[in-house]
Amino acid sequence: MNFLSPLTEGLRGLGRAVLFLFTILAGIPAALLRPRLILQQIYSVGVLSLIIIVISGSFIGMVLALQGYRTLVNFGAASSLGVLVALSIVRELGPVVTALLFAGRAGSALAAEIGLMKATDQLSGMEMMAVDPIKRVIAPRFIAGLVAMPLLVSIFSLMAIGVAGGHAIGVELLGVDDGSYWSQINQAMHGTDIRDMLIKGTVFGLAISWIAVYQGYHAAPTSEGVSRATTSTVVVSSLAVLALDFVLTAFMFH
Amino acid sequence: MTTAADSLVRVRSLKFGFGPKVIYDGIDLDIVRGKITAILGPSGTGKTTLLRLIGGQWKPDAGSIEFDGIDVHRQSRSQLFELRKRMGLLFQSGALLTDLSVFENVAFPLREHTAFPESMIRDLVLMKLEAVGLRGAAKLYPSEISGGMARRVAMARAIALEPDMIMYDEPFTGQDPISMGVLIRLIQGLNKSLDLTSVIVTHDVEDVMRIADYVYVLSGGKVLDHGSPAEVQHSKSDLVRQFLNGEADGPVSFHYKAARGYADDLMAGRE
Ligand SMILES: Nc1ncnc2c1ncn2[C@@H]1O[C@H](COP(=O)(O)OP(=O)(O)OP(=O)(O)O)[C@@H](O)[C@H]1O
Ligand SMILES: [Mg+2]
Numbered sequence: 001m002n003f004l005s006p007l008t009e010g011l012r013g014l015g016r017a018v019l020f021l022f023t024i025l026a027g028i029p030a031a032l033l034r035p036r037l038i039l040q041q042i043y044s045v046g047v048l049s050l051i052i053i054v055i056s057g058s059f060i061g062m063v064l065a066l067q068g069y070r071t072l073v074n075f076g077a078a079s080s081l082g083v084l085v086a087l088s089i090v091r092e093l094g095p096v097v098t099a100l101l102f103a104g105r106a107g108s109a110l111a112a113e114i115g116l117m118k119a120t121d122q123l124s125g126m127e128m129m130a131v132d133p134i135k136r137v138i139a140p141r142f143i144a145g146l147v148a149m150p151l152l153v154s155i156f157s158l159m160a161i162g163v164a165g166g167h168a169i170g171v172e173l174l175g176v177d178d179g180s181y182w183s184q185i186n187q188a189m190h191g192t193d194i195r196d197m198l199i200k201g202t203v204f205g206l207a208i209s210w211i212a213v214y215q216g217y218h219a220a221p222t223s224e225g226v227s228r229a230t231t232s233t234v235v236v237s238s239l240a241v242l243a244l245d246f247v248l249t250a251f252m253f254h
Numbered sequence: 255m256t257t258a259a260d261s262l263v264r265v266r267s268l269k270f271g272f273g274p275k276v277i278y279d280g281i282d283l284d285i286v287r288g289k290i291t292a293i294l295g296p297s298g299t300g301k302t303t304l305l306r307l308i309g310g311q312w313k314p315d316a317g318s319i320e321f322d323g324i325d326v327h328r329q330s331r332s333q334l335f336e337l338r339k340r341m342g343l344l345f346q347s348g349a350l351l352t353d354l355s356v357f358e359n360v361a362f363p364l365r366e367h368t369a370f371p372e373s374m375i376r377d378l379v380l381m382k383l384e385a386v387g388l389r390g391a392a393k394l395y396p397s398e399i400s401g402g403m404a405r406r407v408a409m410a411r412a413i414a415l416e417p418d419m420i421m422y423d424e425p426f427t428g429q430d431p432i433s434m435g436v437l438i439r440l441i442q443g444l445n446k447s448l449d450l451t452s453v454i455v456t457h458d459v460e461d462v463m464r465i466a467d468y469v470y471v472l473s474g475g476k477v478l479d480h481g482s483p484a485e486v487q488h489s490k491s492d493l494v495r496q497f498l499n500g501e502a503d504g505p506v507s508f509h510y511k512a513a514r515g516y517a518d519d520l521m522a523g524r525e
Contacts (some may be wrong), residue, residue: 117352125349128309129363129411130335136366214522 017214023134024142024213029182031139037174041144045106046151049175052101053152060093062087065164069103069176082181083188085164090193094157095200096245099208100147103237104228105214111233115226135176138217142209149205157197196252203244208209208237262287262419262451263308267317270300277303278474280317285419290445290452292466292483294459296497298385299472301455302346305421308453309343310334311442322418339367342412342420346427348404350396350411356383357392367415382410386440402433406440413444419451420444426458438465459498463487471497 041157050054114137119124123133156240165181219229263285270278277300287289306312308319310326317481319326321337329337350359360379362424364370370378383389386406391399399495401405405425422441426434442465445452456462463483464467470480471494478497479489489495 011438120352121345121349122308122351123346123347124311125343125351125477127311129366130338130416132335133365 003226011056016218017210019209020214020217024139024210027132027139029137030135031143034140035134036075038129038147039249040142041106042148043111045141045144046148047103048109049105049148049152050155052105053156054159055097056097057094058163060097061089061160061162061164062167064088064160065167068164078176079180080184081176082165082184086161086185086189087171087193088159089157089164090189090197092245092249094160095153095197095204096241098201099149099194099204099239099241100158102145102152102205103212103241104234105232106145106148107208107237108230110145110209110212111216111219111229112226114138114141114225115214115219115229117158118217118219119221119223119226124135144214145209146202146205150201150236153197153201153204196248199252200245200248203248204241207240207244211237211240260284260286260499262322263310264320265317266320268307268314268319269316270314270521272390275293276475278314279479281471281472281475283477283480285451286468287468288445288449290442290465291455292453292462292469293455293472294457294462294469294497295472297457299474300370301472302423302469303341304472305423305453307337308421309341325520339363339413339415340418342406342417344408344425346423348396348401348408350404350407352396354395356396356399356407359396359407360414363414370450378414379410382414383407385444386410386437388392396441400411400433402437404431405437408441409444409463409497413448413450416448417450419453421453421455423455424457425454425462426456426461432469438462439454441465459500473497 021166037130065081068081069078072078072081072084117133117137123137126133126136215229215233215236219225261284263283263376265281266279267280267282269276269280280349283293283473283495284306293301293304303312303368306384307314308321308326310329313327321341324337326334334491350356354362357379360382361375364375364378378394380389383392388403388406388410391403391407396407409420425437425441429437431512438461443465444450448453454466461468466483469483471478471486471489471491479486479491479494481489486494487498489498514522
């Protein structure tokens with residue numbers, strides 16, 4: 001009986017989270033009527049994450065170029081570097097790393113903001129002013145996360161591939177041929193790769209936004225509760241992203 | 255007691271609890287139109303809970319609450335929201351939106367519920383802020399104003415939609431005598447000039463007695479006494495007099511009930 005209780009508790013939490021998702025979805029039409037609120041949120045989560053995404057994308061691109069070149073040159077295949085970089089970024093690293101960074105930067109901030117609004121009675125206050133906090137506060141933030149993630153994934157991937165290319169071609173040590181780098185990418189990458197990247201980005205965005213607003217909205221109204229909500233947001237959404245990535249990749253591989 | 259037409263809020267046989275913990279064990283209460291009603295009671299009796307019940311945020315376990323003849327807890331969500339536009343609730347904390355300026359906080363209910371043009375919203379907001387003496391603070395943010403000012407901003411916001419009733423939750427806690435006086439005069443002034451009905455929930459007995467028309471004293475889930483301030487001050491109940499005079503000992507014990515005696519508790523640590 002006792003060893004089952006974490007399991008039942010977990011299932012109950014999942015049930016609550018699913019119900020909460022339906023409440024948010026019901027609030028989305030009303031939120032869409034006020035695009036300014038959504039744009040504000042896209043701006044705020046986007047700007048929060050943009051710098052960290054650009055910098056990480058560049059470094060990962062450079063590291064991939066170095067590692068890839070070292071391996072490929074042994075087989076005399078250094079000209080295939082472009083394919084290696086582009087496919088690993090677009091298929092895996094782009095969506096996953098962006099999602100992990102997004103969870104750490106924007107997801108945690110979202111949970112903390114909503115949790116604090118709850119702890120300081122701002123959400124109850126809205127309810128008493130006959131304003132539905134789900135429509136006014138939660139739904140716009142949820143939509144913003146959903147829209148921002150695929151955009152950020154694209155920016156990350158472009159950055160990484162571009163910088164890796166620039167590095168490989170520009171650094172004399174490596175001296176990969178300019179033409180072959182880009183033409184190989186052109187040949188090996190298909191529309192489906194881009195589509196799958198955007199699907200992954202959107203699904204991860206949904207998961208992170210959902211987890212973040214759920215944790216914030218259901219935080220205990222104390223400073224400890226808010227800090228716990230922030231931490232759980234990062235932990236739970238990172239694990240969710242990795243698990244979802246496996247599932248999505250398995251489907252896309254077919 | 256009062257006749258039905260007089261009372262804006264009618265609470266009947268209200269029962270409410272958090273899980274096994276009983277907060278209200280069947281209370282009746284009337285808030286009379288146009289008057290200032292004070293609800294007094296020791297900390298933790300459930301005064302804030304009562305306001306949330308009246309506002310429809312929580313549902314009673316039994317009994318009913320009517321606002322202007324409408325049962326608050328038998329409304330659809332949108333009907334409830336319509337009712338709430340007619341009542342303002344000032345939270346203990348003020349509950350201002352911290353990412354908006356004072357001006358935008360007061361404008362918030364107008365922007366949410368009306369399609370007024372910007373110039374009209376501006377005029378209305380400035381009028382409400384002027385009424386609470388804070389027109390000069392319009393551009394400041396909630397983090398830049400004092401607690402007393404935050405409460406006045408919350409008042410300005412609560413009167414923005416011109417409600418029938420305002421409920422104040424502990425409006426005086428943590429205020430110096432001057433700002434307390436300001437708040438008291440303001441509550442009284444607004445009640446008169448805007449033809450409001452006011453409910454003040456507090457444990458600051460002395461000050462509220464000066465402006466209240468009617469007083470309820472709650473404790474232990476029951477209404478201990480009610481009447482005009484003078485009537486309540488000479489209550490037959492020891493408990494009420496203890497509370498109103500602020501004596502530490504009397505029917506209400508200073509000590510929270512412990513499972514075992516003090517000496518036993520101390521000795522228990524030595525085993
Ligand atoms: N969300 C909640 N869940 C469980 N118990 C609660 C909750 N909110 C309040 N309580 C309990 O209900 C009781 C009444 O709380 P309430 O806030 O209404 O008291 P109060 O009379 O307003 O006190 P104070 O004067 O200190 O503000 C308290 O004992 C509190 O512990
Ligand atoms: Mg209270």
